Amino acid sequence: MAMSAGSDDGEPMMEMNTTPLIDVMLVLLIMFIITIPIQTHAVKVDLPVNSKNAPQNPVDPQKNKVGIDEAGVVTWNGSQVDEVTLRQYLDQSAAINPEPELHFQPAPNAKYEAVDRTLAVIKRSAVTKLGFIGNEQYRNDF
Incomplete structure (x- = not known):
């Protein structure tokens, strides 16, 4: 910016010269940038490694x-489970949004006691989609 020469009528100049102010601010900015310490600290994170033998999640998000x-x-999905593990799988599947369907298929000759005990575990869980x-x-037997 050019410096104003002012008017000839002897009045004081109303504009402030901002060029030195900008120069000082740029010098201070450069000094701050130079004096900032380099960030040399690191956080060690163990990332999972893809492997073919990795255990798969036993709870399917669909059914x-x-x-x-x-x-x-x-x-449970073809793998033998006990009641505690079955309850854990049921709780995991109930926590998924949207909740996956649970298909219950006892064998025709299965003992009623085992079917009743398993249905009681399913009822105590938070599963709402059961078929x-x-x-x-x-259907034609009766």
């Missing part, structure tokens, strides 16, 4: 199947 065979063995599958084969 899960609880089965009971003739011997009374309870299975009995495999019953359609008996």
Whole structure:
């Protein structure tokens, strides 16, 4: 900016010269940038490694199947489970949004006691989507 020469009538100049102020601010900015310490600290994070043998999540986000065979063995998606593990899987599936369907398929010759005990575990969990599958084969028997 050019410096104003003022008017000839002897009045004081009303504009302030901001060029030296800007120069001082730029010098201070450069000094602050130079004096900032370099960030040399690091946070060590152990990231997961993809492997072919990694355990898969036993809870499917779409649908899960609880089965009971003739011997009374309870299975979750084909894997044998006990009541405590079944309850944990049920709680995990109930926490998923939207909740996956739970298909319950006891074998035709399964013991009633095992079926009743498994249904009691399912009822005590927070599962709301339960369906009995495999019953359609008996529709003509009655």
